[in-house]
Amino acid sequence: MVAVDDGYEPNNFVAEAYAISYGDIIDARIDPAGDVDYFSFSGTANDTITLDIDAQIDYGIGASDIDSYLELIDSSGSVVLESNDDYNPPGYDEYSLDSRLAYVILAYTGTYFVKVRDLFNEGGPDYTYALSLVKGGAPPPPAGPAPVPSE
């Protein structure tokens, strides 16, 4: 693989994972084909976190060529705790290929790894993405019955 303009490279293995923190937004790229990007963060048991990829929706549908695939991996670097290919909220207008792991409750205190790649292991200059890691929050409450209009 050749070096590319992705400031977090090299991060092609767990041992090269780039350390990130809650609140970070990482602008990176899957380039060249076959590139994978590893990140790591320190979590505390019972933290609720959300990992989100913005490549198509927030850059405009079709802005990035990536079909992201996102994995949360445990401290051993080999056990996939959660994974997501495409996330589409209820009522979406256009189908998104962007990944999201929402409201994951961490089981232990320690290191977690995040792996980003293209679903088809393709890549290139247009395979840009933003990865965000946020702590806190809770799933939105399920939609209740519509309020009854008062008279």
Ligand SMILES: [Ca+2]
């Ligand atoms: Ca990369």
Ligand SMILES: [Ca+2]
């Ligand atoms: Ca990489």
Ligand SMILES: [Ca+2]
């Ligand atoms: Ca997103």
Ligand SMILES: [Ca+2]
């Ligand atoms: Ca996807």
